[in-house]
Amino acid sequence: MASLTTDVLVIGGGATGTGVAWDAALRGFEVVLVDRADLSEGTSGRFHGLLHSGGRYVVKDPRAAEECIAENGIVRRVAADCIEDTGGLFVTTPFDDPEYADRFVAGCRATGVDCEEIPVAQAIRQEPRLNPGISRAFRVPDGNIDAWKTIWSMARGVTERGGRVMPYHAAVAIHRDGDEVTGARLRDTRSGEEVDVEARMTVNAAGAWAGRVADLAGIEGVRILPGRGIMIAMNHRLVNTVVNRCQMPSDGDIIVPIRTVSVIGTTDQHTEDPDDQTVMQSEVDAMLDDGEKLVPGFRRARALRVWTGVRPLFEDAKASDTDTRDVTRAHALLDHAERDGISRFVTITGGKLTTFRLMAEETMNAVCAQLGEDRPCTTTTQPLPGSEGGQHYRLGERLERKEQHLREEQLICECELIPRSKLEATLRRTGTMNLDDIRRLLRLGMGPCQGGFCIYRATGVLHGLDGLTAEQADEALLHFLQERWKGVWPILYGDQLRQARLDDWIFQGVLDVEHLPS
Amino acid sequence: MRSELHYDAVVIGAGVAGLVAGTRLAEGGARVCVLAKGVGSTHLAPGTVDVLGYAPERVDEPGRAVGELIAARPDHPYALIGIETIGEALAWLAERVAQGPLHGYRYVGGLERNHLLPTAVGVVRPSTLVPETMAGGDLRAGGPVCIVGSPVLRDFHPSLCAANLVRAGVDARSVELTFEVDRADQNALGLARRFDDPSWRAAFASQLAPRLQGEERVGLPAVLGSTDPHGAWSDLEERLGRRVFEIPTLPPSVPGMRLFEVLRSALRANGGRLVLGSEVVAAERADGRVVSVSGHASGRDVRYVAPSFVLATGGFASGAIELGSDWVTREQVLGLPLRGEPPAGEPRFVGEYLTEQPMARVGVAVDAQLRAEGAENVVVAGAALPGAVPWRELSGEGIAVASGHRAATVILSRAAAGAAA
Numbered sequence: 018m019a020s021l022t023t024d025v026l027v028i029g030g031g032a033t034g035t036g037v038a039w040d041a042a043l044r045g046f047e048v049v050l051v052d053r054a055d056l057s058e059g060t061s062g063r064f065h066g067l068l069h070s071g072g073r074y075v076v077k078d079p080r081a082a083e084e085c086i087a088e089n090g091i092v093r094r095v096a097a098d099c100i101e102d103t104g105g106l107f108v109t110t111p112f113d114d115p116e117y118a119d120r121f122v123a124g125c126r127a128t129g130v131d132c133e134e135i136p137v138a139q140a141i142r143q144e145p146r147l148n149p150g151i152s153r154a155f156r157v158p159d160g161n162i163d164a165w166k167t168i169w170s171m172a173r174g175v176t177e178r179g180g181r182v183m184p185y186h187a188a189v190a191i192h193r194d195g196d197e198v199t200g201a202r203l204r205d206t207r208s209g210e211e212v213d214v215e216a217r218m219t220v221n222a223a224g225a226w227a228g229r230v231a232d233l234a235g236i237e238g239v240r241i242l243p244g245r246g247i248m249i250a251m252n253h254r255l256v257n258t259v260v261n262r263c264q265m266p267s268d269g270d271i272i273v274p275i276r277t278v279s280v281i282g283t284t285d286q287h288t289e290d291p292d293d294q295t296v297m298q299s300e301v302d303a304m305l306d307d308g309e310k311l312v313p314g315f316r317r318a319r320a321l322r323v324w325t326g327v328r329p330l331f332e333d334a335k336a337s338d339t340d341t342r343d344v345t346r347a348h349a350l351l352d353h354a355e356r357d358g359i360s361r362f363v364t365i366t367g368g369k370l371t372t373f374r375l376m377a378e379e380t381m382n383a384v385c386a387q388l389g390e391d392r393p394c395t396t397t398t399q400p401l402p403g404s405e406g407g408q409h410y411r412l413g414e415r416l417e418r419k420e421q422h423l424r425e426e427q428l429i430c431e432c433e434l435i436p437r438s439k440l441e442a443t444l445r446r447t448g449t450m451n452l453d454d455i456r457r458l459l460r461l462g463m464g465p466c467q468g469g470f471c472i473y474r475a476t477g478v479l480h481g482l483d484g485l486t487a488e489q490a491d492e493a494l495l496h497f498l499q500e501r502w503k504g505v506w507p508i509l510y511g512d513q514l515r516q517a518r519l520d521d522w523i524f525q526g527v528l529d530v531e532h533l534p535s
Numbered sequence: 536m537r538s539e540l541h542y543d544a545v546v547i548g549a550g551v552a553g554l555v556a557g558t559r560l561a562e563g564g565a566r567v568c569v570l571a572k573g574v575g576s577t578h579l580a581p582g583t584v585d586v587l588g589y590a591p592e593r594v595d596e597p598g599r600a601v602g603e604l605i606a607a608r609p610d611h612p613y614a615l616i617g618i619e620t621i622g623e624a625l626a627w628l629a630e631r632v633a634q635g636p637l638h639g640y641r642y643v644g645g646l647e648r649n650h651l652l653p654t655a656v657g658v659v660r661p662s663t664l665v666p667e668t669m670a671g672g673d674l675r676a677g678g679p680v681c682i683v684g685s686p687v688l689r690d691f692h693p694s695l696c697a698a699n700l701v702r703a704g705v706d707a708r709s710v711e712l713t714f715e716v717d718r719a720d721q722n723a724l725g726l727a728r729r730f731d732d733p734s735w736r737a738a739f740a741s742q743l744a745p746r747l748q749g750e751e752r753v754g755l756p757a758v759l760g761s762t763d764p765h766g767a768w769s770d771l772e773e774r775l776g777r778r779v780f781e782i783p784t785l786p787p788s789v790p791g792m793r794l795f796e797v798l799r800s801a802l803r804a805n806g807g808r809l810v811l812g813s814e815v816v817a818a819e820r821a822d823g824r825v826v827s828v829s830g831h832a833s834g835r836d837v838r839y840v841a842p843s844f845v846l847a848t849g850g851f852a853s854g855a856i857e858l859g860s861d862w863v864t865r866e867q868v869l870g871l872p873l874r875g876e877p878p879a880g881e882p883r884f885v886g887e888y889l890t891e892q893p894m895a896r897v898g899v900a901v902d903a904q905l906r907a908e909g910a911e912n913v914v915v916a917g918a919a920l921p922g923a924v925p926w927r928e929l930s931g932e933g934i935a936v937a938s939g940h941r942a943a944t945v946i947l948s949r950a951a952a953g954a955a956a
């Protein structure tokens with residue numbers, strides 16, 4: 018069996034784990050980052066894209082609000098290219114308790130969240146689709162953050178500094194030597210091959226799955242309450258500013274404009290299984306009704322896709338078992354040397370994407386303390402690869418770049434403007450045969466046609482690269498089709514059903530993929 | 536100001552079903568207008584007339600299999616249309632293509648046996664009545680096949696096509712050619728226009744010829760000419776000295792556009808009128824009949840009055856039938872009742888993609904004469920009919936041609952009966 022030796026082994030390739038690996042690499046540690054699937058395939062890649070100002074938590078969870086506003090400022094600097102500075106609004110709709118607004122203002126003041134009340138007319142001018150019945154409006158520094166881009170930037174930074182990033186490697190055992198954790202055994206989920214990693218420190222950053230990783234280490238009582246929520250991407254920027262309802266955080270009270278879509282979220286269902294991706298019809302209906310309250314006519318807009326994310330909420334004695342929204346959004350760092358008498362192992366869970374950097378910093382501080390090393394954190398000032406210029410992402414950037422090469426470059430995905438050269442380079446660099454990995458990297462198949470045109474093209478390109486058999490290409494095609502379907506079938510109505518039917522004609526009627534040789 | 540036009544029959548929808556119905560009505564002496572929001576599915580579909588490809592096993596003899604389908608599924612459109620009409624309709628269409636504006640272009644095949652043609656992904660796909668330009672790809676013939684494409688056309692991948700044909704037991708390989716093009720994003724129509732040009736074909740053939748081997752037949756994406764496909768295809772066969780065939784691929788569909796041209800020309804040749812870009816926005820109804828429809832175009836409404844209407848507007852794909860966000864399904868044009876929906880509380884769709892979705896068979900409720908329930912002078916044709924899953928059965932154009940043909944017969948015989956009375 019192959020084996021590796023490293024300073025720090027990080028289990029979990031979401032924003033937190035990748036952030037820990039990035040922080041560790043910057044402090045000069047050797048690092049190995051592993052995930053059972055692709056990077057960002059868990060909760061980090063399955064949220065609405067909000068870069069929190071903290072406004073949502075100022076009344077309910079002031080500590081989370083304080084963390085958010087502090088991190089918002091830092092992340093804007095170091096991950097500039099991954100962020101669009103849309104700004105945010107909190108608006109009191111006719112459905113909200115008018116008293117809450119004053120508590121909101123007081124909460125912002127107490128927690129340091131920048132907040133400015135603006136005239137309703139000004140808010141409507143800024144966002145003409147907003148419910149004209151709103152009575153108050155507040156401006157906050159919300160934005161959006163592209164989690165995939167953030168995570169892949171940090172992963173690139175880790176590899177550039179000699180670290181190893183190993184997606185599709187599941188931890189199947191945590192090695193213990195008495196009261197010390199010495200590393201883990203990984204299994205390549207694609208080839209089945211196993212590898213032992215010997216590490217000075219092992220970090221459990223498995224998010225909603227952290228309880229399972231802790232179990233592997235023989236540590237009891239790390240209970241994560243998975244709170245499952247759905248999000249629906251609408252096919253347009255119905256708003257260009259993040260819009261929140263000014264009320265206690267609840268279901269369906271936020272619309273985040275990101276890239277070419279706007280995302281409404283979310284619901285909150287307690288689940289025992291972090292892999293639960295159920296979307297209930299009642300949840301979809303509730304989201305659409307909630308959308309109407311913020312943006313009248315929301316139901317007439319086209320829903321593009323729906324997905325579920327699972328919040329990794331660390332259990333707190335104060336929380337009821339059913340409403341996970343009452344658990345603190347702040348994160349939990351468990352130093353198992355202190356907590357369980359087991360050294361060289363820490364767990365970081367809970368929190369939210371906005372605070373990934375802080376979570377990583379605190380985790381690496383704990384790691385350094387256990388190792389007895391004094392290496393300062395530099396993630397507050399070191400920009401992520403690609404963000405050195407300090408410029409935020411602007412909507413239309415991709416089109417602008419594409420237009421410069423309109424005649425020379427063939428587009429494989431017209432919706433997301435992905436040139437053939439870029440697809441080929443990414444396939445070669447990653448060596449993946451999974452088009453869903455490419456979706457996360459390049460946004461392949463994410464646009465209005467939902468892969469109707471690009472899936473066949475991308476499969477052809479994939480097959481044209483060295484060494485891929487027709488069987489592998491067919492598997493990639495069928496897998497991607499099924500993955501796309503997963504995100505659309507619960508929201509098939511109106512134009513999206515029309516699109517799905519056109520895609521049925523292409524894949525089943527013209528290409529007849531159902532009868533590919535097996 | 537609103538204008539008003541009177542016809543013997545108004546056909547709503549300019550897909551295959553609407554154009555067949557309109558042309559047949561015009562041939563029968565009716566003053567007919569085909570009114571449509573836009574072109575129909577011809578520009579998206581392969582351009583073949585597939586009567587029945589899967590039931591659910593692959594169908595070799597479509598005539599026999601349709602007979603069995605009619606017996607097993609009395610709710611299927613073919614059960615209302617009848618096997619004789621299907622045969623007549625195919626013969627009628629083949630004749631219109633042969634007599635059409637595309638000099639010598641013709642369709643071959645019939646209900647006795649399906650062709651087995653390769654798709655762009657290399658599946659061996661059953662197809663009934665097909666352009667002569669595709670028929671040479673019939674894999675029942677055996678022998679080696681060379682699939683030819685170019686990176687210039689992102690919508691056709693010869694190596695993937697050939698590799699899957701090999702998996703299916705066909706002796707296949709692929710060749711990629713390169714040409715100079717003025718812009719990188721070429722689609723099938725752009726290339727088809729190049730193949731209309733004899734000097735382009737000569738250059739193409741001279742680049743390809745040395746790379747072919749033995750007795751290979753040559754499969755190309757369906758781009759062999761838009762205005763003179765018969766000329767382009769036979770010229771290539773002659774230059775290469777071997778059989779050449781087209782393989783349909785992603786839209787826009789060049790063979791589908793040819794079929795549209797054939798039907799449009801046949802409609803006009805018989806005095807029929809085609810109005811595209813005119814969406815039906817209102818309908819006037821009285822005593823269980825539709826009296827007139829209003830088409831909206833160029834900022835004004837025109838009222839079309841007729842004793843008979845054909846509803847050939849398609850299903851969900853065209854938007855003529857819509858499932859709203861309130862989960863209510865509506866026929867959008869005339870507000871007609873629907874049939875084939877899953878019972879209330881049952882799932883409309885399921886999580887597995889490649890299976891029959893519960894919503895698949897929804898269509899406008901009709902009687903045995905294809906007349907819409909609640910509107911006795913409206914005859915329904917094509918994908919608006921309930922009871923079929925055409926993209927899985929591979930029955931779409933078969934239903935369109937046969938029901939369009941039948942719709943015209945229903946209206947013409949009623950008119951004749953009315954005149955006699």
